[in-house]
Amino acid sequence: MKQVLEGSHAVAEAVRLAKVQVISAYPITPQTHIVERLSDYCADGTIKARFLRVESEHSALAVMIGAASTGMRTFTATSSQGLALMHELLHWSSGARLPIVMAEVNRALAPGWNIWADQTDSLSQRDTGWIQLYCETGQEVLDTTLLAFRLAEAVNLPVMVVLDAFFLSHTYEPVDIPSQAQVDEFLPPIIPRIQLDPANPCALNQLSPPNIYMEMRYQIHLVMQAALSELEKFEGDFERIFGRRYGAVEPFLCQDAEIILVTSGTITSTSRQFVLDQRAQGEKIGVLKVKLFRPFPVEAVRGYLKNARKVGVIDRNFSFGAGGIFAQEVRAALYGLARRPPVFGFIAGLGGRDVTLESLGEILTRLKTLKRPDPESIWIGLQEVQLAGPKS
């Protein structure tokens, strides 16, 4: 049934429908509405789950690790500084092969203190072995959360469902909430492959010397790669039951596009409007939305971008000393191609700055005028900044 639903509540509804058994989280803006709704649901019995209150995000994820090790379906949510505090245990949860699902609301890292949208928090966790799925709409948030449980439990890796602060987390829009029967069909109860059992005690994750550690890492790499086809398979199931499909990447009017914008998160949505407006004026442009960031869908990205004349990657994130993170990944993906389009990196919307149709217009203008990409990213809408350095 369609309802006007806040993005945060779309996450909570998905967690309810997924019949999660253990929840633990520490509140942080802009994730708060997710866990507020879930704690209400646990308190009033809507969800039959244990909600464990903890003193930090690190502990919240530690609870997840403990609970998942007993074979429970688990969920947590965080943002920004909270995710950074979890860092150590992010590695632990993937290394321990626990199918934990987390909603991560993209928020800028401090200082300066900033609660607004920025992807650097989740992207700086790209090497932790978590699958990362970026969302564009409230509906996608709900659907992706359901997919995340299915995927995590199939490959035994944790999954992060990523949504923009405020632009998604605090925005109300119509969302179709599926029935419990539909969800049960898509997502059966967890069949755990790791399950501590007092009747048959064992030690987990103890010393792993050099003669085995490398193989353990390689297996994680393999299942990461397998996650690409697994996701595709589950999206097939999902589409059959719910009638919706997203894909690891989603092309929007890319078929004949000379210029393709590569986007993620809510910037995609505005970009779709922008492409429609520009197409109406005869511009041959399209958008490639990247939903799956880890594993990075190299083949799909190559397939959709290889025929474009120019590619512009819009990053609401930045890796200091390098550039936009999606741009780096896209360049690396295209590098193996004999004929590849030039990739222009644009930085926009850091710390919640709005990426408007006008911002996108400026990006298009730059793309049309620039011959070849500068190794440096192009910062959009930037006021003049002095380089602070020693006076000579």
Place this chain on the structure above:
Amino acid sequence: MKAKNNSIRLPERLLISRSYTTSESNKTGSWRYLMPRYYEKTAPCSVACPAAEDIGRIQMLNTQGFFKEAWDTILVENPFPAVCGRICFHPCEKVCNRGRFDEAVSIRALERFVADTAQRYKLTSGIEPMAFTGKRIAVVGAGPAGLAAAHFLHLLGYDCHVFEALPEPGGILRWGLPRYRLPLAALQPEIERIRNSGVSIYCGQAVGRDFLHSAGETYGAVFMACGAQRMPLLRIPGEDLPGISEGLAFLCSVAQGGGPGFQGTAAVIGGGNTAVDVARCLRRLGARAMIIYRRRREDMPAFAEEIELALLEGVELLELYAPIRIEKEGNGLRLTLQQMKIGAMGADGRMRVVPDENRIRELTVDQVFKAIGFEAAEPWHVPEAGAVSHLKLRQAVLTQGANSVPVVYCGDPVTEIQSVVHAVASAKEGAMALHVLLTGGTAAVAETLAAAAVGPGGSLSMEAFLKGERLNRSSHVVAYEEINIDHFQYAPRMIQPRLLQAERVASFAEIDLKISAGMAIREAERCFNCGLCNQCDNCRLFCPDLAVRQEDSKRGRRIDYDYCKGCGICVVECPRNAMVLEEEQDS
């Protein structure tokens, strides 16, 4: 394992480290070449205490709220916790290892707290005396030494008759100590406890010299505990003028009835506790009191804390003045004082004083009190030189005439320092020695007593003498460096609550006020419990091999040597050196 690009199959088996084997199969004990074990040691306070009180254990019991057990632990070594908890000069606190960390534990105040608690709840001691030996012993004098001797002899299985010349028992405690230091209400229950344990005290029964010879008909031995009450002469002109009194007699009259009001000026000659007590009593009676001492304040035998309190109460102190003459002047007395100065270091380590040329000072007062120390009142109160067997112990003398019963001399005439706790130590030593003499002969005395010594200091433990648990401890005295101070937090020493300064001289009410159980427990928690296991559990918590096991025993834990690899962490992390790491014995 090979990655194929398009259709990667999920692996059937998760590659994670997971073990169903118990780590107990790895008997790490086989690695061991050093072996830890529990081995309790000796705390410096218990060595410094002449009565060898087991102070570390007492504080451990206090922290757990076991006040009765703490009280019994004191009583086995000292029958006067309510007294010593108030007036002891606490040599224990001077050597307290905690003093090197922040401040010494307030051991005396805790002893008083335990005694007050026992009195408040009218507790009876749980110490069981040894079986009755069938022997009866006479004790001459019901002062601290005599009463303590009766207490210890009773514990050792003897029937005691105590003879006291004065109408009430207690000696110096009853007659010589001012009430503001030792209230009667604190003293009486201690004497009553000794009496109730089965000791007969006969008051108003002066004993003469002949008794030493006739006692054998009734008694198996005689304990001489007559104390020292006679004041030596000043040996200056005018010392027998009217208006000149002896300090102890004055204190006795104050103890009996509070003494008359006194408005004038009084000079007190002397530097011991009696001099200070006299001066402070005079202040309470309304007089101006001046202590005249021939040496400096720091040389005074009186306890420093008592001097400090006396000065706060308005007592004046004239240091480095020796009286050379007393004359009558009108209704008063004129004192002629010789100014003294510091001379060379004496053989005893004290600075000698010598007259400072002809510098003389005169002083007119209404009354003069002499308080320059005491000696035995009668010659037969001290050991007879011609005895057949004359065994000089540390704090007592054991003699046996040719045809008479053994006579033990204890208390002030034979102790190195005249104090209550020394009297107790003396009585204990004498009682032990007598018991060995009567059961094993003279030859066994020295060795048997040495076995009951606590540390190298010579303080004797009755608990150890009775083959108690203290015998299991090493005589090694725990040094501050052996305490693992990482396990302790700074905490200031408790502040003894006292009467307001202005109220002190207004009455003879006790100055030191009671402390609460909470305060006592907090203070007892400051104790390092040097060398003693206080069940802190660090050995178990720190053991990396879980080789320290809990068990239902007195210690509560044991080392499982199947798994103890001898790393020694338990010994290092024992905060109080109650463990030892030794080389593995070949089995």
Place this chain on the structure above:
Amino acid sequence: MLEIRFHGRGGQGTVVASILLANAFFKAGYYVQSFPLFGVERRGAPVEAYLRLDKQEILIRTNVYHPDHVVVMDRSILQAVDVSKGMKKGGYILINAPAVPKGDHWNSAFRPAWVDATRIARDNGLGTRTHPILNTAMMGAFARVLGMPPMEAVVKAIQEEVPDQVEKNVQAAKDAYLAVEGFEI
């Protein structure tokens, strides 16, 4: 697409008003998008909320810079905030006030409308005397001024989304619908 901006103070239900109105439009067949000003405002501080509505899916996900209409929950805001900032010409400014407020906070480019939502809320026993709950009354007035959403949708949204005192809230919306003044019919 219409864009509407709500002004109020933290704790007055400004954000809830935009959400309720979003629900009413949704029930009337619109695609809606409602969100607060992304900030850290506390109770009592001036806050804003936004509502977008369209007959087709709304793709744009940016802040609202040029609202078609403005709703002001608390007329004291007029002293602190330029409520007409960025407004498109000819738009309505619906104010919670007993009469048209004086002053030159807006010019002839905008059309003021006013309703005493505070009195209506109190009369219907909504909230407390110090903190009346205004948002349902403002919804009713809004429906009258813009001619949409239809009152049936407003009533349905209140019935489905308001947790308690449903009848009183519906009545407040209806009262305000009738009481609102200043607009051109």
